[in-house]
Amino acid sequence: MTSIRAFALRDTESVIALWQSTGLxxxxxxxxxxxxxxxxVQPELFLVAVDADDIVGTVMAGYDGHRGWLYYLASDPARRGQGIGRMLVTAAENALLELGCPKVQLMVRPDNEDVLGFYDSLGxxxxQTTATGKRLISD
Known part of the structure; x- marks a missing residue:
C-alpha cells in the first residue's frame, strides 16, 4: 500500500536514486x-511516496506568497500507471491550499513532452511563457 509522508533524512539516497532513474x-x-x-525552507512541502520501506515517488513544493510551485515530481518507472504521481500532486496541492496558496505552477523541460498528458489529465x-534564470551560487 502506497502512502505519502514528509521526507526524512534517511530517505536521501533512495530519493536521489529515484531522481536519477527518472532523468530528473x-x-x-x-x-x-x-x-x-x-x-x-518549507521542509514540510517535500513529500515522498512510500510502499513498505521503498521510496516510490517524490515531489517538492514551494509557496512564495503569490503562487505555489512543484519540483522533482517523480514516480518509480516500474510503478507508472499506479496513481503515485497523482497522489503526490494531490498531496502537494492540498498542503499548498492549507497555506492559502491560490495557484500552482510547474515547469516541464522541452525533452519531457510525454509528461504533458499527465498534467493535462490533472487539470x-x-x-506560453519564457522562463529565464540566473545562477547565484555555483554548486
Whole structure:
C-alpha cells in the first residue's frame, strides 16, 4: 500500500536514486544540495511516496506568497500507471491550499513532452511563457 509522508533524512539516497532513474538530475544541480536547501525552507512541502520501506515517488513544493510551485515530481518507472504521481500532486496541492496558496505552477523541460498528458489529465493548463534564470551560487 502506497502512502505519502514528509521526507526524512534517511530517505536521501533512495530519493536521489529515484531522481536519477527518472532523468530528473542534471550535471549542473547537486541533488544533495537541493535536498539540504529544501530542508531549510518549507521542509514540510517535500513529500515522498512510500510502499513498505521503498521510496516510490517524490515531489517538492514551494509557496512564495503569490503562487505555489512543484519540483522533482517523480514516480518509480516500474510503478507508472499506479496513481503515485497523482497522489503526490494531490498531496502537494492540498498542503499548498492549507497555506492559502491560490495557484500552482510547474515547469516541464522541452525533452519531457510525454509528461504533458499527465498534467493535462490533472487539470493543469499549458501556457506560453519564457522562463529565464540566473545562477547565484555555483554548486
Amino acid at each position: 538530475t542534471r550535471s549542473w544541480n547537486n541533488p544533495h544540495l537541493d535536498i539540504q536547501r529544501k530542508l531549510t 493543469y493548463e499549458r501556457f
